[in-house]
Amino acid sequence: GLLLPTDVGRAIESTGRISRGLPTGPNDYTLLRKDGTRRLIEVQSIPVDLGGQRLSLGIARDVTDRKRAEALVQAQRDLGMALAATSSLEVGLRRCLDAALAISGVNGGGIYLLDRTGRDLVLAVHQGLSDGFVRLVERYKAGSPKFEFVMAGRTLRVLIGDRPGVYGVDEAAALHEQGLKTGLVIPILQQDRVIACLNVVSRDADAFPDETTHALEAIATQIGNAISRLEAEQALRLNESRLNSLLLLSQTASELDEREIIAVALEGAVRLTGSRIGYFHMVHEDQETIEFHSWSRDALKACSTVFDRHAPLSAAGVWADSVRTRQPVVHNDYASLPGRRGLPQGHSPVARHMSVPVIDGGLVRAVLGVGNKGSDYLQDDVRQLQLMANDVWKLLRSKRADEALRRESAFRDTIITRASEGLCVFQATPGSPSLVFTVWNERMTEITGYTMESINRLGWFASLYPDPATRQRAIDRLDRMRKGEDLIGEEAAITCADGTMRTVRISTSFLPAGNGGGPPILALIQDITGQKDMERRIHEVAQAERERVQRDLHDTVCQHLSGIAFLAAAVKEDLRVNPAEAVVGVTKIDALGRKALEQAKHVARFLQPLPDDPDALVRSLGELADYLQTIYAITCRVARGKPVVIRDGEVSTQLALIAREAALNAVKHAKPTTIRLS
Numbered sequence: 001g002l003l004l005p006t007d008v009g010r011a012i013e014s015t016g017r018i019s020r021g022l023p024t025g026p027n028d029y030t031l032l033r034k035d036g037t038r039r040l041i042e043v044q045s046i047p048v049d050l051g052g053q054r055l056s057l058g059i060a061r062d063v064t065d066r067k068r069a070e071a072l073v074q075a076q077r078d079l080g081m082a083l084a085a086t087s088s089l090e091v092g093l094r095r096c097l098d099a100a101l102a103i104s105g106v107n108g109g110g111i112y113l114l115d116r117t118g119r120d121l122v123l124a125v126h127q128g129l130s131d132g133f134v135r136l137v138e139r140y141k142a143g144s145p146k147f148e149f150v151m152a153g154r155t156l157r158v159l160i161g162d163r164p165g166v167y168g169v170d171e172a173a174a175l176h177e178q179g180l181k182t183g184l185v186i187p188i189l190q191q192d193r194v195i196a197c198l199n200v201v202s203r204d205a206d207a208f209p210d211e212t213t214h215a216l217e218a219i220a221t222q223i224g225n226a227i228s229r230l231e232a233e234q235a236l237r238l239n240e241s242r243l244n245s246l247l248l249l250s251q252t253a254s255e256l257d258e259r260e261i262i263a264v265a266l267e268g269a270v271r272l273t274g275s276r277i278g279y280f281h282m283v284h285e286d287q288e289t290i291e292f293h294s295w296s297r298d299a300l301k302a303c304s305t306v307f308d309r310h311a312p313l314s315a316a317g318v319w320a321d322s323v324r325t326r327q328p329v330v331h332n333d334y335a336s337l338p339g340r341r342g343l344p345q346g347h348s349p350v351a352r353h354m355s356v357p358v359i360d361g362g363l364v365r366a367v368l369g370v371g372n373k374g375s376d377y378l379q380d381d382v383r384q385l386q387l388m389a390n391d392v393w394k395l396l397r398s399k400r401a402d403e404a405l406r407r408e409s410a411f412r413d414t415i416i417t418r419a420s421e422g423l424c425v426f427q428a429t430p431g432s433p434s435l436v437f438t439v440w441n442e443r444m445t446e447i448t449g450y451t452m453e454s455i456n457r458l459g460w461f462a463s464l465y466p467d468p469a470t471r472q473r474a475i476d477r478l479d480r481m482r483k484g485e486d487l488i489g490e491e492a493a494i495t496c497a498d499g500t501m502r503t504v505r506i507s508t509s510f511l512p513a514g515n516g517g518g519p520p521i522l523a524l525i526q527d528i529t530g531q532k533d534m535e536r537r538i539h540e541v542a543q544a545e546r547e548r549v550q551r552d553l554h555d556t557v558c559q560h561l562s563g564i565a566f567l568a569a570a571v572k573e574d575l576r577v578n579p580a581e582a583v584v585g586v587t588k589i590d591a592l593g594r595k596a597l598e599q600a601k602h603v604a605r606f607l608q609p610l611p612d613d614p615d616a617l618v619r620s621l622g623e624l625a626d627y628l629q630t631i632y633a634i635t636c637r638v639a640r641g642k643p644v645v646i647r648d649g650e651v652s653t654q655l656a657l658i659a660r661e662a663a664l665n666a667v668k669h670a671k672p673t674t675i676r677l678s
Contacts, residue, residue, distance in 0.1 A: 040064040089230040109200035133174040156185040188224040265392040275370035322355040332376040422525030449497025464494040610652040620656040639678035
């Protein structure tokens with residue numbers, strides 16, 4: 001009864017060897033003590049001759065502590081090698097728990113991790129525990145007795161049901177159903193901070209003597225080191241995954257529109273956090289309006305709800321708390337949240353949820369959220385999601401800035417290209433009359449006949465100013481510009497590529513930046529050749545009109561005035577010798593004066609421009625007909641056919657002058673009796 005049944009056979013075999021005078025051992029046996037405890041003993045025998053009597057000297061050593069130490073060292077070595085070969089935190093924790101249970105020989109246990117928010121202890125791995133018990137103890141919230149015991153940082157032996165608070169009534173009952181009587185709670189620390197705890201339970205009320213407790217505490221230390229390393233490696237992998245996603249996204253961003261960029265980033269955020277669903281929504285400047293923008297593919301597959309495009313923040317559920325609080329929010333038990341408004345009909349179910357705000361310029365610009373991770377969202381998830389959201393927003397902002405710059409550049413190029421005047425930018429080479437053009441619009445080519453490439457190759461002065469005197473005046477203008485003077489509407493004659501001469505008006509202005517070679521100068525070149533020709537023609541027409549008016553006055557008014565002067569001399573003589581005849585002369589003078597006055601009024605009317613009136617031309621032609629009938633006793637009428645509507649007074653004036661000139665020429669040269677104006 002002192003040995004385990006498994007050791008009895010080896011003990012009998014050793015006894016046989018002793019009876020034959022042979023040495024035995026050393027052999028290890030488990031000794032069952034009277035108090036029920038077990039000890040590991042090492043036994044060996046040596047044959048001796050004592051006074052001619054053959055005896056056997058037996059030696060027994062208690063090697064329990066040594067063997068436990070050796071087993072612990074070996075277990076820790078094996079565990080260390082196993083942990084070094086894994087990169088998964090969950091796998092590493094399971095191996096640690098297996099080692100702890102094997103060393104202590106207890107029946108079950110689990111490892112809790114402290115939520116990175118510091119609010120909860122969450123059961124990460126477990127073994128030998130019923131499902132009902134696991135559901136009871138899968139989370140210990142901050143402030144609960146179990147949480148506070150762990151955070152105190154001291155190892156705690158507990159007889160189940162003996163210490164209220166460590167195991168609640170329901171938990172103790174569930175453990176008793178499995179025949180478990182005692183438990184050991186070992187906080188796991190890193191840098192004097194509790195990060196996790198190891199919980200083990202046993203059916204043996206005396207399962208945790210000091211040596212077992214010390215062994216488990218050593219394993220707990222190893223677990224702490226493993227957690228720190230694996231979490232650091234996991235964070236590095238997450239960082240690498242996030243950066244790779246962003247790198248790929250940035251490389252393809254130029255080919256994607258904003259919605260496509262968000263869709264790619266959203267799928268990356270879902271993968272990064274191990275989630276199933278995700279969304280990215282915009283927040284307007286008023287900080288009250290949320291614009292529903294994008295959902296992940298799986299979220300859309302599982303959701304049949306039809307959303308309005310916009311919604312007020314005040315009507316949004318707890319998922320929008322990150323916008324309200326301007327802080328990340330985590331809902332690891334979404335269904336039991338207080339204040340939750342429920343999900344719309346057809347919405348995909350939500351078990352866990354996490355969202356982060358994007359803040360830029362003091363305002364919340366967007367919200368990125370994910371949901372339904374297989375386990376609780378931890379602080380590392382929050383950190384990675386926030387970094388992802390911020391980086392995506394920077395990419396979107398850069399994309400928007402680039403697009404705005406492209407639109408501005410395209411708008412500027414369009415203005416330059418389609419400007420009605422010649423526009424160019426050049427730099428003057430210091431010390432020489434040489435210009436290098438960097439901007440040259442199409443109108444410049446139309447005016448000069450040269451492209452920017454050809455004018456840079458052939459030279460501005462040599463091409464446009466072949467005459468030495470004209471060229472020198474152009475160089476003098478350049479010298480004035482070099483001294484800081486802007487040209488304002490200066491006129492110059494240039495020779496075009498086809499050899500024709502053009503007159504241009506030049507205005508210049510210095511630009512604020514340059515790339516060497518002197519400050520850039522903006523030049524506006526206006527082709528005024530046509531304007532100059534028009535001015536010359538206007539001058540010629542005005543001169544011709546003056547001459548015509550002069551002829552009209554000479555041929556009409558002046559002739560009548562001459563007749564009046566002649567008759568006045570005759571009347572003067574008649575008054576002296578024949579008063580009756582003087583009366584006839586005065587009558588003729590009166591008739592000639594009235595006719596001269598009428599002709600003068602007619603000339604004056606035709607010197608005045610007609611108003612912008614659609615009937616002005618018809619009225620003017622009627623007045624011309626009356627004038628011709630009155631002055632020249634000619635039948636003259638205006639033919640009224642299809643109505644002609646002319647609203648431009650200048651056009652009406654020119655047409656009336658043409659009609660008058662034609663009628664007077666007909667009267668003068670054709671001697672007509674009838675004139676028809678139409």
